[in-house]
Structure formats: C-alpha cells, structure tokens
Amino acid sequence: MEKQGFHSSDYLKGIVQNLPETPGIYQYLNAEGTIIYVGKAKNLKRRVYSYFSKEHTDGKTRVLVSKIADIKYIVVNTEEDALLLENNLIKKYRPRYNVLLKDDKTYPSICVQNEYFPRVFKTRKIIKNGSSYYGPYSHVPSMLAVLDLIKHLYPLRTCNLNLSPENISAGKFNVCLEYHIKNCAGPCIGAQTQEEYARNIQEVHEILKGNTKDISRELLAQMNKLAAEMKFEEAQKLKEKYMLVESFRTRSEVVSNTLHNIDVFSIEEDDEKSAFINYLHITNGAINQAFTFEYKKRLNESKEELLALGIVEMRERYRSRSKEIILPFPLDIPLNDIKVTIPQKGDKKKLLDLSLLNVKQYKIDRLKQTEKLNPEQRSIRLLKEIQQELHLEKLPMQIECFDNSNIQGTDAVAACVVFIKAKPSKKDYRKYNIKTVEGADDYASMREVVYRRYERAIQEETPLPDLIITDGGKGQMESVRQVLEELKLNIPIAGLAKDRKHRTSELLYGFPVQTIGLKQGTPLFRLMEQIQNEVHRFAITFHKQKRSKRQIASALDEIKGIGEKSKTALLKEFKSLKRIKEASIEELTAVVGSAKAKIIQKTWNE
Missing domain, CATH: 3.30.420.340 (UvrC, RNAse H endonuclease domain)
Incomplete structure (x- = not known):
C-alpha cells in the first residue's frame, strides 16, 4: 500500500472509481472470496475511497486494507436502509473485522403458543409457526416473576394434549391433578369454553407487553361492579387478582405513568477492547424489557459507532416500534420519524441514570468473572490504571x-x-x-x-x-x-x-x-x-x-568471658534476651559450651 494513492491493484482502483455517490453497503472480500468486512455509507464512493487514499494510523485497519482482494456493494434508497442492511449482513456473514456481539448465548423468551387453547411457557427456541414470543429476558428472575403472575391470575393449561374441538367433543381426555388443585379450569373436558380461555390469553398478551396498568384498571372496575351487585365472593376473587397485578407493577421500576413506548440506551467502554451497551424499553412508566450486552471492538470503533450499531441490533431483536429514544449524548443516526432525547433532568433523566447504573454494574460483573478465570487479568488492569x-x-x-x-x-x-x-x-x-x-x-x-x-x-x-x-x-x-x-x-x-x-x-x-x-x-x-x-x-x-539484637548484645557485654563469637551464636539461636535467660544449662551448653553456659547462668542468677 502506498502512502498516497491507491492500493497497487488496478482491479480495486477500477471498482472504487466507478462506485456510485449514493447511500449503500460495501463488502470487502479476501483472496479466498470470504467477506471480511461490511460497512455502510452515506456516499459509497467517498467512503470506500478513504480506505485506500491515506495511511491509516490504526494497525488493524492497515491489516484489513492489505487483505482486500475484491469489493462488492449494494445501493439503497436511504441511510436508514443502509443501517438496517449493514446489521443484517454482519449477523449473516459474521465478518472477521466487524464488531460482533461477544456474548452469543441465547436468553429465554416467553412463548404464547399458536393453538386452540394456547399454552404459555418459557423457551430458548424461536419457531416461526404463528406463536407469539416476548423477550428475550437477560434477567431470568424477571421472566419467572411474570410467569408466576400469569399463573396466579389465570388457570391456563400446562399439558401437551392436542385440545382440538373434535378431540374434546369425542371425550378423549380426562382431567389431571392441575384441575383438582384449581390451576387449570379443565378445557380438555369442555369445562372451560374457548371464548373464556381466549379472553384470559388476550390479557396475558397485554401483561407481556407491559400494559399492566390497563389490566389493573379493568380488574378494579369489574371488582367495584360486582360489589355493587352484592356479589362479594366474586368481587373478593377479583380483588386478589387486582392486588397481585398492583404488587407486580410496584416491583417493575415504575418511573412515571406518562412515559410510554420509549427506548433507553447507554454505553460504557472497557479500555480499547470492549464496549457494553444497556437497553431498556419503557411501557406505561415501567421497564418492560432490559438487556445489557458486550461488543468486542475490531477496528478501534468510536462510542458513537458502537452505540448506533447497538440501537439497530436491539430494536430489531426486540421488535421495538418506539418513536422516542433516550441517549446519553447526541448521535447522528438515520432512523426516520424517531425522536432522540438527551435529558438533563426529570423522569427521563432518571431512566437514563438507571440505564447507566445497569451498564456500569454489568461491566464490573464481567470484569470480576474474567478475573476469576484469569487472575492475571486483574493485575494487568490495575497496572494499566x-x-x-x-x-x-x-x-x-x-x-x-x-x-x-x-x-x-x-x-x-x-x-x-x-x-x-x-x-x-x-x-x-x-x-x-x-x-x-x-x-x-x-x-x-x-x-x-x-x-x-x-x-x-x-x-x-x-x-x-x-x-x-x-x-x-x-x-x-x-x-x-x-x-x-x-x-x-x-x-x-x-x-x-x-x-x-x-x-x-x-x-x-x-x-x-x-x-x-x-x-x-x-x-x-x-x-x-x-x-x-x-x-x-x-x-x-x-x-x-536490629534494636532487639543491640539490646541483647548490650546485656551480654556485661558478662565477663563472653566474646563476640559467643554473643553472635546466642543471638542466632535464641533471638531474644528473655529466651536466653529462660534457657536451661543444657540448651546454653549446646550453643557456647559448658564453661560459658555456667558463667551466663551464674551472672543472671545472682
């Protein structure tokens, strides 16, 4: 590669000179035809030209450029399209020099199964069969709390039976223990209608979307109506459900009921290697989804670049349709009809602070995990500090x-x-x-x-x-x-x-x-x-x-017949004046001989 001008390959030079000056995606391939980098650009020609027309200070970028053997590109209509396509291609091809999510483990989601009497359960597999999925949940206890709430509110089935109308009518099934302990209303034997079950499932969907406020309001209205009709037993059952929903809502970090359908993002870097991004989704003032993940840097990407990638990744993963995004700093991100807010005070600032608190805690936790596996990592981090x-x-x-x-x-x-x-x-x-x-x-x-x-x-x-x-x-x-x-x-x-x-x-x-x-x-x-x-x-x-030895030596100096050699031997053996005085005649004799041992004991016993 020359300091000024193009890579020596005339083939690459020809591609770059003919690139359009429009938004798009470019792909760098190595000699084996493997995609090694995917990037987006407002202006394809200008962006790709910059890789070959100057000397790069970053060593990793120099290595990337040296391995480029071919260039492919895709023209799109808008910068937003380029951003979304870049994210999809990175996930599809996982190029060596692109930023990737470091933690690829699958977090569990909640599935509402697409069937006649839908089951609700946790799963790590997403099957496109018409079922609804909520999550993934990075904090498993939060997911279990939602499932526990649903279980106590609605008597949903947990069996794997094929509850088709034909099978139920034919009397193929018998109720199980769940029916007898009132965890299930017995749809398998026709004891619960499909319409009633469907109403419960519709409310389950609302809870999983985070709309617990609407459920709570509806339960309260039904409870008051039943009480007015003197149906106190039924009203009491609804009151118990109402209290369960309210208890769950108070544990869901309610900030302000006026905040609805908002995404919150924050970022924290760990030296030059990693970045951590936290994502919160707010529905009716409560945190409905929360996730923190790590990006492994490849080409010394900036915080702005990484956060833009994280926003696209999380909004796609969680299928977010929020029209407002809260961020810690201004970001030029080409998402149409999206309001970007950098709050300085108020409830939105509290949400941003909460996101920052989560991302910093996640960083600390990851560092602790790393240091447990590799204790030397902690030492190097301290030395870097x-x-x-x-x-x-x-x-x-x-x-x-x-x-x-x-x-x-x-x-x-x-x-x-x-x-x-x-x-x-x-x-x-x-x-x-x-x-x-x-x-x-x-x-x-x-x-x-x-x-x-x-x-x-x-x-x-x-x-x-x-x-x-x-x-x-x-x-x-x-x-x-x-x-x-x-x-x-x-x-x-x-x-x-x-x-x-x-x-x-x-x-x-x-x-x-x-x-x-x-x-x-x-x-x-x-x-x-x-x-x-x-x-x-x-x-x-x-x-x-040293002081102790000087004091012992001084005391031994007072004894006639004890020279330097004997003093040194006594100090080496007994260490202190007290031990020499407490030593028996046999112990002293073993160090300085019988005659001197008798002199020492006689002097200190007088």
Missing part, C-alpha cells in the same frame, strides 16, 4: 517502594519491597543498615539506600523497576530523583502520602509534583495501600530485630 493515571510510557510491571525506620536517629534502617505484576515478590525484598548518615536524616538515608540499590543493579545487570514509589512526600521523591540523575537512570518516581489519621490518601507524581487523589475502596487504592503497608511492615520488622 496506574499507567493511565501517571501517563507512563509502559506498564509498571515491576514496582519498587522504599521506606526508612529509626527512633530518634538510633538503629537507622531502610527497606525496599518489590511488586511484580501487582503482586508482592518477597524473594526480591531487601533491607539496609544505614551506613553513611548520622542521626535522623530521612532524606540522606533515602539517597544512600537508593544509590546502593541501583548502583548494584547496574553493576550486576539485574532488572530495573518501571516505577519507584517512596513512602513519603515531595522531599523523599526529590531525594530519589537526585540519585537517579547521578546514576543517569530514567525511572518514573511517585510518592505515597497519608492523611492525618495515618491512612493512605493520595499519590504524588512528577516534577513539579502533582497530586492524584485515590478513591477509597477502589482496586487501585487497595493496591497502593497494600504497597505502603507492606514496605512499612518490612522496615519496622527489620528495625525491631
């Missing part, structure tokens, strides 16, 4: 953090902890005795330790970190910067600061230093808190060990 927050050139696969520890300048030590792929690598931890600094000078101590660590790393050619973190503020960061400059190392430096309650609160980065807030409870916050707590624990533990 750090990379984005600090604008690092590469992922901080190896992070090293330093901390000092001393009490009033005595027993000064420092520690370095290492995290590889966001996990502690304890075999790489290092502890340091401060050698060149007198008194409590944290900055000088930091310079000494960082210099010693990275000078040795350079000499031994061991891996250098991708990010250095200090357990402290600007002063500690500046100390590290001075050392790295002296060693001619270019490693990003950050600092972890704590609030007045000594809790991890913010991340410092850059020169001049910028403050990056850490939201408590987030995975990034927990990682930073873990790093800070780990380096502090490691430094304090080492400091206590």
Whole structure:
C-alpha cells in the first residue's frame, strides 16, 4: 500500500472509481472470496475511497486494507436502509473485522403458543409457526416473576394434549391433578369454553407487553361492579387478582405513568477492547424489557459507532416500534420519524441514570468473572490504571517502594519491597543498615539506600523497576530523583502520602509534583495501600530485630568471658534476651559450651 494513492491493484482502483455517490453497503472480500468486512455509507464512493487514499494510523485497519482482494456493494434508497442492511449482513456473514456481539448465548423468551387453547411457557427456541414470543429476558428472575403472575391470575393449561374441538367433543381426555388443585379450569373436558380461555390469553398478551396498568384498571372496575351487585365472593376473587397485578407493577421500576413506548440506551467502554451497551424499553412508566450486552471492538470503533450499531441490533431483536429514544449524548443516526432525547433532568433523566447504573454494574460483573478465570487479568488492569493515571510510557510491571525506620536517629534502617505484576515478590525484598548518615536524616538515608540499590543493579545487570514509589512526600521523591540523575537512570518516581489519621490518601507524581487523589475502596487504592503497608511492615520488622539484637548484645557485654563469637551464636539461636535467660544449662551448653553456659547462668542468677 502506498502512502498516497491507491492500493497497487488496478482491479480495486477500477471498482472504487466507478462506485456510485449514493447511500449503500460495501463488502470487502479476501483472496479466498470470504467477506471480511461490511460497512455502510452515506456516499459509497467517498467512503470506500478513504480506505485506500491515506495511511491509516490504526494497525488493524492497515491489516484489513492489505487483505482486500475484491469489493462488492449494494445501493439503497436511504441511510436508514443502509443501517438496517449493514446489521443484517454482519449477523449473516459474521465478518472477521466487524464488531460482533461477544456474548452469543441465547436468553429465554416467553412463548404464547399458536393453538386452540394456547399454552404459555418459557423457551430458548424461536419457531416461526404463528406463536407469539416476548423477550428475550437477560434477567431470568424477571421472566419467572411474570410467569408466576400469569399463573396466579389465570388457570391456563400446562399439558401437551392436542385440545382440538373434535378431540374434546369425542371425550378423549380426562382431567389431571392441575384441575383438582384449581390451576387449570379443565378445557380438555369442555369445562372451560374457548371464548373464556381466549379472553384470559388476550390479557396475558397485554401483561407481556407491559400494559399492566390497563389490566389493573379493568380488574378494579369489574371488582367495584360486582360489589355493587352484592356479589362479594366474586368481587373478593377479583380483588386478589387486582392486588397481585398492583404488587407486580410496584416491583417493575415504575418511573412515571406518562412515559410510554420509549427506548433507553447507554454505553460504557472497557479500555480499547470492549464496549457494553444497556437497553431498556419503557411501557406505561415501567421497564418492560432490559438487556445489557458486550461488543468486542475490531477496528478501534468510536462510542458513537458502537452505540448506533447497538440501537439497530436491539430494536430489531426486540421488535421495538418506539418513536422516542433516550441517549446519553447526541448521535447522528438515520432512523426516520424517531425522536432522540438527551435529558438533563426529570423522569427521563432518571431512566437514563438507571440505564447507566445497569451498564456500569454489568461491566464490573464481567470484569470480576474474567478475573476469576484469569487472575492475571486483574493485575494487568490495575497496572494499566496506574499507567493511565501517571501517563507512563509502559506498564509498571515491576514496582519498587522504599521506606526508612529509626527512633530518634538510633538503629537507622531502610527497606525496599518489590511488586511484580501487582503482586508482592518477597524473594526480591531487601533491607539496609544505614551506613553513611548520622542521626535522623530521612532524606540522606533515602539517597544512600537508593544509590546502593541501583548502583548494584547496574553493576550486576539485574532488572530495573518501571516505577519507584517512596513512602513519603515531595522531599523523599526529590531525594530519589537526585540519585537517579547521578546514576543517569530514567525511572518514573511517585510518592505515597497519608492523611492525618495515618491512612493512605493520595499519590504524588512528577516534577513539579502533582497530586492524584485515590478513591477509597477502589482496586487501585487497595493496591497502593497494600504497597505502603507492606514496605512499612518490612522496615519496622527489620528495625525491631536490629534494636532487639543491640539490646541483647548490650546485656551480654556485661558478662565477663563472653566474646563476640559467643554473643553472635546466642543471638542466632535464641533471638531474644528473655529466651536466653529462660534457657536451661543444657540448651546454653549446646550453643557456647559448658564453661560459658555456667558463667551466663551464674551472672543472671545472682
């Protein structure tokens, strides 16, 4: 492919030059004749020409163009026709470089069977035999709640008998247990007429369409009429049905009864690979359908492109005829007679917020599922988050953090902890005795330790970190910067600061230093808190060990006849002064010999 001008193939050049300047669909085919990409265009010639007339920055697009061996196109009348045809062709051919629904599993629907006495049941198979289907339901408990409501409202049959008028008249059937427990009115023996059953089924259709408000109003009117006629028993039965419908309506997220036949869409991206789209359908102020799905990006598609695809996909899948669509941002989508609303307040904004809440929760759930299957995925996501927050050139696969520890300048030590792929690598931890600094000078101590660590790393050619973190503020960061400059190392430096309650609160980065807030409870916050707590624990533990050994050595110095070699052996074996004092003569003898063991016991028993 040339930087300016066409692909080297004169064949493709000839096709592009003769393309019409009308709306349509174009299909790219590879050398094997397989469709590898389907696209729509307001102007076919201009759109296809753009693929071949410039250098593409996106690597995937460059690969796509290099594989194009043939071009086919379909002219349509309008942009809306192009949008719908594109969606159908993508689903039919599933081209390699087109965005596809990642989750292809079939969700259940509710079927109202096309038969003399229709059954109502859940199914995952759509058979075009005149039956009515409602769904699919991505949230199965919602579907089961609707079926449960229908079961309690109407005594519908559940058997598989062929209830034709001829078979019923011939007396071929007997009632089953469902009839005796009043779940079925016995149409198989003619105890329930087809007209009465059909009225029930008509109301079932209305419930499945989300028109529960009309059903509720009708039940209330019939109940009042029966009560006025003194038919209290029948009125009570209708009251029970009315209460069931009202209870179901209150659980269906009723926003406002004035909102009817509206589609709501929202989108949330997950880095450069995926996008999640939520769809809600509103009928009589209640959510009648809800679905969230994932698109796997192929050519770095924009949010606008993905949302347009999602709108067409969902409206076709759910057979939506809504004349209004609520969106989070303006979108140039060629759908005739459709009102697009981007609400800023009110009930429609509440619906959009609800959709956004659902899509964000779905994204979190998918990430958790992915991380369970692949724990390393979580680590990489955290590292990407750090990379984005600090604008690092590469992922901080190896992070090293330093901390000092001393009490009033005595027993000064420092520690370095290492995290590889966001996990502690304890075999790489290092502890340091401060050698060149007198008194409590944290900055000088930091310079000494960082210099010693990275000078040795350079000499031994061991891996250098991708990010250095200090357990402290600007002063500690500046100390590290001075050392790295002296060693001619270019490693990003950050600092972890704590609030007045000594809790991890913010991340410092850059020169001049910028403050990056850490939201408590987030995975990034927990990682930073873990790093800070780990380096502090490691430094304090080492400091206590050193102080304890100094105190033991000081106590042993008072005993005549116990030299450096014996002190070292005792410290190594017993670890603390208390244990040495509590040791038996036999235990002491095993370490320093009989004569010295007797001297130690005699000195401390006097």
